[in-house]
Amino acid sequence: MKPTLMQQNRVKTAEVMGLLGRLRPVSEAGVESLIASIAETGVMKDAIHLRKKKDGRLYLVAGAHRLEAARRLGWEEIEAKVWTDVTDDWALLMEVDDNLAGAEMNALDTAVFLATRKEVYERLHPETKRGMAGAMARWNATEPSSVAFVKSTADKFGMTERQVYKIAAAGSSLDWDEVAQLRSAPRPVTLKDLGEIAKIGEPSERSGVVQRLATGEARSAAEARRAIKSGSLGPVMKTP
Structure with missing residues (x-):
């Protein structure tokens, strides 16, 4: 129907x-x-x-x-x-596309919406998940994805396929609690920050990075990772 x-x-x-x-x-x-x-x-x-x-x-x-x-x-x-x-998926896809097409969104929201679009697209088109070889497998071998999704999204919103790969991967790496924390960060989270977070495999490290960004203790995800690896737990000095 x-x-x-x-x-x-x-x-x-x-x-x-x-x-x-x-x-x-x-x-x-x-x-x-x-x-x-x-x-x-x-x-x-x-x-x-x-x-x-x-x-x-x-x-x-x-x-x-x-x-x-x-x-x-x-x-x-x-x-x-x-x-x-x-259906719920159709409604969710319309919400996503309406925002991607018409709203001014920050990097975090763009990543969340693209990751959600990828998830919904694959539920609606399960046949597109076949074949993880090639560029898509190199992008994120741990999470099945869809070349068709990337091409469709890139064409629809005037992005390059590489942009879609990177932004959706960054959004997929976050859970809803982490997204809520990052929305409260005093400094806007950038796509570079999200790309850095997407590289983190250890949940405790990712949680620590998100928390430092949310509280303003770190100015970037890379800075937060360095602080965690060095064992520095104090707040990062902010430049005037």
């Missing part, structure tokens, strides 16, 4: 469920940017996407920032596309 677009119409903002449990929290800067754009143009460019479940309720699939902006502006209704016959 394929997802069916049941309607494209205005729905009441108060009736939309599911802002919690998203892949990333709603960004204050993102919402404010949308509000400023709406004030200037008078319209919200894109509709939100909703999933109507058997209980009759409407659950958000894509458009958390748009929904939050509408609510803050006091809108009672918002333009929406309402889907039925939707």
Whole structure:
């Protein structure tokens, strides 16, 4: 059974469920940017996407920032596309693609979304996981992946295949607790930091690196690794 677009119409903002449990929290800067754009143009460019479940309720699939902006502006209704016959994986893939295509995301969120897209893509297309030889095996021989996923994602979002390999690998190396810690870091986590974390095979070392970045004791993942290996446990001196 394929997802069916049941309607494209205005729905009441108060009736939309599911802002919690998203892949990333709603960004204050993102919402404010949308509000400023709406004030200037008078319209919200894109509709939100909703999933109507058997209980009759409407659950958000894509458009958390748009929904939050509408609510803050006091809108009672918002333009929406309402889907039925939707699987959890289809809904998750739409959430991922909506963010990758339209949102300004930092390095950490990009890695998390690409890693999630890889996981969902392979569940939806299990036949693409065959064949770990060649470049993909060299990229990450410990985790089955899909050449088709990399090519599809690179084409869809204007990335090189090498970028997709590296960023998705970095996102796959983190669990949700570590992602939450890194989101609280005083210094934004870079793709270089995530690439360094992805190299770590020992969970205790990875946990230590994440903690140092989250508390600001280290300015980079490489610095945190050096401190751990040298046995230095004190805070790293910060330059003014």
